[in-house]
Amino acid sequence: MELNPSSDEEYAPHADTGHPVSPAPTPAARPGKTTTERRAAITTPDPNPTSAASDTSPGDAVGDHTADPHHDPGSEDTVEIIRPGHRPRRRSRPRHDAAFGEDVRRPGNDPPWSRQNVTPSPESASRSGDGAAGSRDDALRFTENVSRSGENASGPEDEAPGVIAPIVSIRTTLREFWPQTRGVRWLFVAGVAAAVLAAVCEVGVIGLFGRITDEVLASGKLSAFWGPAGAWVGIGVLAGLLSFSSAYATALAGERFLLRLRDRVFAHLQTLTPDYFENRRLGDLMARLTDDIEAIEELVGSGLVRIITTTAGAVLFSGAAFFIRWDLALVTFAMVPLFLLVSKGFTSRLRNASARERSSNGAMNSVIEESLANQSLVQAYNRQEVEAARLHEEGRKWLLANVTQARLSALYGPAAQIVETLCLLMIIGVGAWEIASGRLTIGGLLAFAAYLAYLYPTFQGLGELALNVSSAAAGADRVIEVLHATPAVTDPYDGVSEAGENGRADKGTAAAGAVSATASGRTTVQADDRASGDIVVPTPRGRGRVEFENVAFTYPDRTRPTLSGLSFTAAPGELVVCTGPSGAGKTTIAKLLLRFYDPTAGRVLLDGVDIREMPRRSLRENITILQQENLLFSATVRDNIAYGRPEADLDEIVRAAITADADGFIRTLPEGYDTPIGQRGRLLSGGQRQRLAIARAILRDAPVLILDEPMTGLDAPTAARIMELLQRLMAGRTTILITHDLRHVPTPSRNIVLEPAHPPFAVDRSHLDDDPVVLS
């Protein structure tokens, strides 16, 4: 069992005996499991162990724990938990933030591939019956199934693969990201200024060209050539320097903006509770943090600079054209609306295509990430072709979107070119008439034409910028969607970061308020700039009293409660064992205690304080969780052990490793404590990873310990040895041990048995020392 459950293994204590307790649910039966109402029972050792067996069908009895040497009958009375049979109201999640405006997933707007994900085509249905179709067809079917199941499981439709983020207006986008330009705005301004000065130089150069035409070429006077020629070279060099400065300043500002923006989005992501990630595909989030963020830079950073400089260029060249011949200039401007019309016709189509392209890009990243992360599974199950076909399928969708984008961009160029040619022909015609009537010289007409050569591309450039903005806006939509996501739980008020060494709570934004230690070992922070009252923060290391008071919980997007009427207390230093069949809600208890979710009813308390009233950071400082899957980072042994307490010195790290029985193997590694352990610690064995995780937990030294299936997959001797190590870790801490496997578990102070209401998920309680009270 793990916090992000992926397995659906059946509840089978003593599974090594080969007698599973309850029949494995068929796939068809599984949905029932998720909606089965749970009942919770809290027990203490029962003086009459035989009653446990009487509660279980004979076939279920797979072990007898009455012989357990740790058994301590009658050490505590049975405590009945509250079971109100209450079914909390389903919390509905708004589909979109109102600020996002229109929902682009209206049927007519759905991209073809998103529809395909929802409804299998008759073609695919017929393929499923075609045995000759081979692994590629299997792969396609698998892809469709994955997409469909992803949609069903994930709940929120807007996050299903291939679905496009809500559209946000450009103004909202600019408002959203403008603050990130603070500190680099001067660079953008410098970039704009240099670009405008470079354009002024171009205007001057064209003026010189007109002079040379009229004063040198038309009259044949070579002596008049050198002055303008020297000026041309000087201005040209200056223009080059200015262009370089503009490009460099803009790029530097853009990169700094990007860095800041990525930091902001990543920091925001880390404030979101794990359910956000459970409902989304990692690869898609990665695409939003990389490609989509770059698109925003093109919109808010360099894009804005280009818009300003292109507009400034258009104004300058127009002014110069007016200066030469106002009537010709008027003819020129009469054609401008044509450019705008052409560009307008393309922008909305391009934005749609870009949105699809970005969405497909995210889906493709997800497939790559999943496949590569699970390579050993892929290879062991010979699913390489299937994975390749999944990627191919997503790549094909990406290709379609990209081709649409390319087609629109490629069409825009010639369409603008036609308009430009029409304009030029009109200018030449009117110019010839003006020369014939003596109002214009040839030099004047050539200079005018040269300005046009700059002017029309700037008009065309403005049109292209509109297209780029549309395309970049599609990326911005996806990033804004992430930034507007709110965590499922929030702190009492923002800014209380954690209780410091001396019990002070640091406020991130303002000076810390008055802090006073109370007799109960808590620290009260007076929020001096808020009227909301006191914020209660546990001391840096609380005592570790955990209480669940009549707790009920329903996952968002689920209708039936996972937990209902759960009450228990774990006093400081006590061991509470939580058991029950797969899917009963054991890990959910850990999630509630860590405040990944808030209960739908009831309270969870730490040292007598409702955990909703304390900053999550302080709460989590007091809890260490050891999961079934030991989560390690691609870093050194030393960094991994010190992950929960980075300030620990090497002596402390080594002491923790010795207690966790890890020091021996660590010293055999090539670089000892400085050996990198590979992606997710894959260069170590499973047992070694487990010892590292235990050392990490020991070093963290939190008063509350959650052990979530710590012995899964271990053989009996290893499990016994690991339990021995865990007992060292449990010493002096409040421990909540979540397990199916009660073989090596020491005598608990209390048992919690989560039991679903309906068969076939009957719990085998024969292995328990006592008879848990099951309330219904």
Ligand SMILES: Nc1ncnc2c1ncn2[C@@H]1O[C@H](COP(=O)(O)OP(=O)(O)OP(=O)(O)O)[C@@H](O)[C@H]1O
């Ligand atoms: N993020 C989630 N969103 C919706 N439902 C969830 C989520 N996580 C778990 N569930 C559902 O809640 C129920 C309890 O899950 P939980 O992981 O707590 O069970 P468990 O008792 O720990 O199971 P196991 O022993 O198999 O790990 C299951 O039916 C599961 O499908």
